[in-house]
Amino acid sequence: MNDKSVRQNVIDALDWEPSIDSAHIGVAVDRGVAVLSGHVPNYAQKAAAERIAKRVKGVAAIVDEITVRYPGSSTHRDEDIAARAVQALNWDVFLPDNVVQVKVSKGWITLSGELDWDYQRHAAEAAVRNLRGVIGVSNQISLKRHVSPADxxxxxEDALKRDASVEAARIRVSASDGKVTLEGKVHSLHEREAVERAVWAAPGVHSVVDHLAIG
Structure with a gap:
């Protein structure tokens, strides 16, 4: 698939998504690398645009240059954003109380702390990215190091075989002291992310080195 076709497919995918105002989003594709530019009215749409573009066949990587512009003269104090973020984290059933720390600077949220599982790390980011006034999120939450099971x-590998979106035979997995290295090939950026999700769900994993090629 050539870059022109991939670009049009990304544009069509963004236009199809009802939660995104794609009128001011620009798309360029060079050798499978999709560059998203322009502006959207909130950070939730920025995150959604990147997520949708990653699912398009032929996209090998994403460069997200979309900026967040809140409409009119709408401004939000960092103190108010921080308070809403803390409240959102405290209300999330996937997260333990008072573990994730929040820092806000000019609308940009930085999350820190230490959690047990990768899904909790993603839940923390999801809890704050849709808040009004947020222009970006840096997820610096680390994971506790558990003793990795011998197997x-x-x-x-068994988890990858169960995943319908992954062709497990093309992937090699090695693990050492909680560090998992992936090698082999996947068909798309979407499949590579599915592999990473499956890996992070294993007990004892605290880091993933992804050497998977798309092709």
Missing amino acids: VSHRI
Whole structure:
């Protein structure tokens, strides 16, 4: 698939999504790398645009240059954003109380702290990215190091075989002291992310080195 076709498919995918105002989003594609530019009215749409573009066949990587412009003269104090973020984290059932720390600077939220699981790290980011006034989120939450089971590689390989969106035969997995290395090939950026999600769900994983090629 050539870059022109991929670009049009990304544009069509963004236009199809009802939660995004794509009128001011620009798309360029060069050798499978999709560059998103322009502006959107909130950070939730920026995150959604990147997520949708990643699912388009032929997209090998994303460069997200979209800026967030809140409409009119709408301004939000960092103190208010921080208070709403803390409240949102406290209300999230996937997160333990008072573990994730929040810092806000000019609308940009930085999350820190230490959690047990990767899904909790993603839940923390999801809890704050849709708040009014947010222009970006830096997720610096780390994961606790658990003792890895001796068969962690086999558990991950079994999980990949169960995932309908992954062709497990093309992927090699090795694990050492909680660090998992992935090698082989996947068909798309979407499949590579599905592999990473499956890996992070294994007990004891605290870092992933992704050497998967798209092709």
